[in-house]
Amino acid sequence: MALNSYSSLCDDFYVDMCVNTELDLPTERDTILSFFERIRRQFPSMGCFYRRGKGEYCLEEDRNLGQYRWISLETDRISSGVVNPSDFDMAYRQHRLVLELVPYMLSVSHLDIDSLDVALAMDFDYRGSHDEVIAEALLGQSAFDCLLDLPGAKPIGFSPAMVVALSDDDRTQGRICVESKTSVYEPSRKGQSGDEAISLSLTIRQFPKTTEKFDPLKSFENQCQLAQELMVEKVIPNFAQPLTETIAQRRLT
Numbered sequence: 001m002a003l004n005s006y007s008s009l010c011d012d013f014y015v016d017m018c019v020n021t022e023l024d025l026p027t028e029r030d031t032i033l034s035f036f037e038r039i040r041r042q043f044p045s046m047g048c049f050y051r052r053g054k055g056e057y058c059l060e061e062d063r064n065l066g067q068y069r070w071i072s073l074e075t076d077r078i079s080s081g082v083v084n085p086s087d088f089d090m091a092y093r094q095h096r097l098v099l100e101l102v103p104y105m106l107s108v109s110h111l112d113i114d115s116l117d118v119a120l121a122m123d124f125d126y127r128g129s130h131d132e133v134i135a136e137a138l139l140g141q142s143a144f145d146c147l148l149d150l151p152g153a154k155p156i157g158f159s160p161a162m163v164v165a166l167s168d169d170d171r172t173q174g175r176i177c178v179e180s181k182t183s184v185y186e187p188s189r190k191g192q193s194g195d196e197a198i199s200l201s202l203t204i205r206q207f208p209k210t211t212e213k214f215d216p217l218k219s220f221e222n223q224c225q226l227a228q229e230l231m232v233e234k235v236i237p238n239f240a241q242p243l244t245e246t247i248a249q250r251r252l253t
Helices: 003-007 029-042 088-105 130-138 143-149 216-252
Strands: 012-021 048-052 056-060 068-073 077-083 113-125 161-165 172-179 197-206
Touching: 003 216, 012 088, 029 056, 029 068, 029 088, 068 088, 077 088, 088 216, 113 216, 130 143, 130 197, 130 216, 172 216, 197 216
Parallel strands: none
Antiparallel strands: 012 077, 012 113, 048 056, 056 068, 068 077, 113 197, 161 172, 172 197
16 A cells, blocks of 8 residues: 555654663763764754753754654653655665664664564544544444433543554554544533644554564564554554544534
8 A cells, every 4th residue: 555545544644663672771962962963964854953851852854844754862762753754665764774773873782672663653633522533433333332322421532542462472562542632621622622633553562572682673674564564454444544534524514
């Protein structure tokens, strides 16, 4: 399935990767700057560097362009993402570079990796109640739907998520999540969500096996392939399309 097919179903599309570490990452000024400078040599348009809070450092392109790259370092996590990439390889090149650099620039060995995540995500802009859209699109004949038969009942907090094991040893896992940005604590807003979007994400997480040396690049390739297959076979027809159709119908009424 071509990437433009994904983009046609949503307002924004994300291809992200995250390396979760057991030990804290280096915090020395020279180490952090050297890492980001090496990234920028490969992607010169990533010129916005800043610190968020006390322990997170970010390098990214101009977000106003609509399509942009970003990379962040936190205490025990290295994240890399591309928003609205023109193709999957555009994002994968960046993620592979990060995986190639972290062993010798951030001292992250295979023993230090707690897990590796690959995530494909979609945003659906909608200014009404996100919870009502998600419930209408996805509840169907489920057990939860019976609660809406109560007098005056309507969903005001509905962000379903599920984690499934994708291997016999449970070390390959998939997480599907649909997130509402409508706040259950703000009834005065009457379900309005401002400029926020409904988020749909599929994350493939790989935990290293204890019986063999973990190869992040090899695992990354396998996770990418698995994520794309599940998006086509499960996520698009059962989650993305119902959400898109429900939003379209509500905008017509």
